[in-house]
Amino acid sequence: MTDQFLIERPTFDPATGQARFSYALGGLHFVETLDMPAGADSAAATSPNFLKLLDLTGFVLGVSYFKLKAPFEIAAPEIALSEAERAFAIDVYENGLGEFYARNDLPRFGKLTINAPVDPVERLPALDLPDRTLLPIGGGKDSLVSVDLLSHTGVSFTPFAVNPKGPILTSVETIGTPPVYVTRTLDAEMIRLGSQPGYYNGHVPSTAINSMIAALCSLLFGYNQIVLSNERSASEGNVEFDGRETNHQYSKSLGFELLIADVLANATGGALKYFSLLRPYSEARIASLFTHEDKFDHVFSSCNRNFRLTGNDGPLWCGECPKCHFVFLIFAPFMAKDRLLSIFGKDLLHNPANEASFRELAGLAGQKPWECVGEILEAAACLYTLTRHADWHQAAVVRAIKADLLAQYGEPKLQAAMAECLTDSHDHHIPPALAAKVAAYAV
Structure with a gap:
């Protein structure tokens, strides 16, 4: 039974x-x-x-x-x-x-x-x-x-x-x-x-x-x-x-x-x-907005190892999980390289051991990880941007993935995807007056 x-x-x-x-x-x-x-x-x-x-x-x-x-x-x-x-x-x-x-x-x-x-x-009296x-x-x-x-x-x-x-x-x-x-x-x-x-x-x-x-x-x-x-x-x-x-x-x-x-x-x-408040934005757009302020650089983390029931005595970023890899990836096109490396403590795109994880994030292998990461095409678009970025085009993972990335998606689709990532959506539930104020600031 x-x-x-x-x-x-x-x-x-x-x-x-x-x-x-x-x-x-x-x-x-x-x-x-x-x-x-x-x-x-x-x-x-x-x-x-x-x-x-x-x-x-x-x-x-x-x-x-x-x-x-x-x-x-x-x-x-x-x-x-x-x-x-x-x-x-x-x-x-x-x-x-x-x-x-x-x-x-x-x-x-x-x-x-x-x-x-x-x-x-169905509806109680107003408070x-x-x-x-x-x-x-x-x-x-x-x-x-x-x-x-x-x-x-x-x-x-x-x-x-x-x-x-x-x-x-x-x-x-x-x-x-x-x-x-x-x-x-x-x-x-x-x-x-x-x-x-x-x-x-x-x-x-x-x-x-x-x-x-x-x-x-x-x-x-x-x-x-x-x-x-x-x-x-x-x-x-x-x-x-x-x-x-x-x-x-x-x-x-x-x-x-x-x-x-x-x-x-x-x-x-x-x-x-x-x-x-962030519903209009892609993860990449949010990353670009984060770069406007640096006072939180060394106090925040998206790595799940920090939120286990048993706690975490290690660094803010493990550098090994899909969450770390995705956040590093979406910051890279918008943040100065030395600032990004100071946050993570290492270059996650220059470690060949991370290639398989970045391939999954970009839809080149496996499935989208069971993690709070962004859209597959968004990750692919950020990687494509890095293949043309002076600071990142020689990184080991970027070089290893570049050919397969272009073969699977093609440059026009990747370029369009990056443009779409940086275009704010109107599909949200923000009160109109606040939405207008935020849109005026977040340029």
Whole structure:
């Protein structure tokens, strides 16, 4: 018999600032906690809007426990869902876990059911939230470009992070604005079982998780918009599986952004806005914008080794993973070579051992890595630019790849792709007034 995944109704104690989320899977029981900072609005903590968001957060956090067995049935007998909220939850458990299903060969698309009461109320009454911005900081280049854009367009903001460590802490320290930090404590038994035979493990939609936690903080501490730093490249998937495109970065995609923005708006009567400030930009365009400011050069990192549960005692950049290679690649056309080498500590394009990784990034071999990297054609276009760049055309990897790159794509396509990377898209969800200010600055 297939196990049922049970989501119990979460609780929040305004006195301690702790939210508790309880789950059951077969005979297993799990409890996860979120510890919020002091100073929450006690009235907000008991509002129907906050309680609705707390229930929805329980669904989203649940993916970490659900994936141990990945059953077909999700039950939440104490949590009423509107039609839109049910569709949102299914999306999180289907597309949000798409990579997990693909890598574990688990067909689940269109097969999951959610048994929960029906909430006839589609939209709650409006809240009165202050005109303030919560800005999630991930420790990488993207959120720091958002810092620069908001600062230069006169939008004040508060940095936000869940379980901050390493580059997040150093980035926020350099920003110099007091942050909102939340401590998320996963159930230790879930972590242990994830490495045991008979249980599944894999990628979860962390941006969706952190976004829901940010939404809780927005109500508790008074913010009317959450500004993400997800680029347009995040909407490109990795592979086809079970009749659907799967995307490592699904919860960073425009499609998910629009879905969660609607859910948050309905829960707050339209008071809470959610959008990505970098949605018009490619990764390459973001890299070019990063070069405008150098104060973050030695405090940020996109290397996943810095964000492991066990921590990282090594350098900010390992120089060996696809993430390091991609970020180095998109900076190279726009940043002075000595500055780039000072950031990474080594020349990743001059090491022949890295050739296979750069080939995958550019679509010359294998598949797009299961990492937060940009579009394949974007990587190919950046490599092509380097074949004509005085500082990089003699680099070992560039020389080794050049002929195959030109043979597969041709110069006209690569030139057009680079031009497109540097052209801003109009397909975004940024409020028009802010979009105009940012576009005027980001030239």
